[in-house]
Amino acid sequence: MKKFIAHTIILCVLFVVFIGNFRANEKKVENKYVGVKQCGMCHKTEKQGKQLDIWQKSKHAEAYKLLTTDEANKLAKEKGFDKPAAEVPECLSCHTAANGVDAKLIEKTFDVKDGVQCEACHGAGSAYKNLSVMKDNAKAVAAGMTEYKDDAAIEKHCKTCHNEKSPTKKEFKFAEMWGKIKHPVPKAEEKK
Numbered sequence: 001m002k003k004f005i006a007h008t009i010i011l012c013v014l015f016v017v018f019i020g021n022f023r024a025n026e027k028k029v030e031n032k033y034v035g036v037k038q039c040g041m042c043h044k045t046e047k048q049g050k051q052l053d054i055w056q057k058s059k060h061a062e063a064y065k066l067l068t069t070d071e072a073n074k075l076a077k078e079k080g081f082d083k084p085a086a087e088v089p090e091c092l093s094c095h096t097a098a099n100g101v102d103a104k105l106i107e108k109t110f111d112v113k114d115g116v117q118c119e120a121c122h123g124a125g126s127a128y129k130n131l132s133v134m135k136d137n138a139k140a141v142a143a144g145m146t147e148y149k150d151d152a153a154i155e156k157h158c159k160t161c162h163n164e165k166s167p168t169k170k171e172f173k174f175a176e177m178w179g180k181i182k183h184p185v186p187k188a189e190e191k192k
Contacts, residue, residue, distance in 0.1 A: 031124035031144045033098040035110035036117035038129055043118075049184030055117070058181050063095040063115035075167045094161035098124070121157060122146050154178065 040052035055061055064086070066072055072085035085091045092099040096112045097120035107126065110119075119125055128134060128143035141147050148154045155174045162172040 030105055031128075032105045032107050032126035033101065033110045033119050033124045034107045034126050034129055035119070036114045037111075038107075038109050039118040039125060042131060042134065051183040054181065054183045060116035060120075060181060061114070064113050065115070067091050067095050079167060094166070096120070116161075151178065 036052070036055070040055075042048060044050060044052040067086040067088075068084075072091070076083065076085040076088050076091060079090075081088045081090075089100060092112070094116075096115060097117050098106055098110060098112070101124075105124065123144050123146040125145070128140040128145040133139045133143050137147070148157065151174075155178070158174060158177070159172065162177070163169070
């Protein structure tokens with residue numbers, strides 16, 4: 001009987017070790033970009049602070065369209081690119097979301113032509129897009145949503161594009177510009 005118990009314990013330990021190694025070797029699933037239309041389904045109501053409406057009225061919503069203009073193509077050519085601005089990764093990196101991302105991580109609902117949309121700031125949304133996750137901010141963050149703790153963190157993110165690399169650089173006045181795109185964040189109890 002003691003031998004049986006010892007063998008059982010050994011088998012259990014080996015099983016736990018095997019499962020642990022198996023899980024450690026599992027490929028981490030990455031979130032996919034779902035697009036503003038997915039986000040906007042819930043983020044358009046008064047209760048949600050009309051976040052979609054604020055974005056639609058912003059220059060971020062028109063950012064990709066700027067790349068399709070003659071002026072943008074002229075700038076791209078002056079910078080030494082032999083493609084239209086809307087095809088230049090350096091331009092797309094600040095005028096769209098998901099630029100340079102593996103195509104497998106982009107859902108059919110995502111449209112690059114929607115410009116600088118929700119996921120450009122909050123990260124790919126496939127794992128946090130559902131209401132059951134979004135109702136709990138901690139769950140949404142755990143599922144991959146980027147949350148900014150303060151204006152300094154937001155400004156740092158904004159300056160990844162609004163900086164001297166831009167061929168049309170203008171002084172970036174964070175407080176003024178943030179005031180144009182800032183959207184309310186409903187408290188968890190208001191989301192339910």
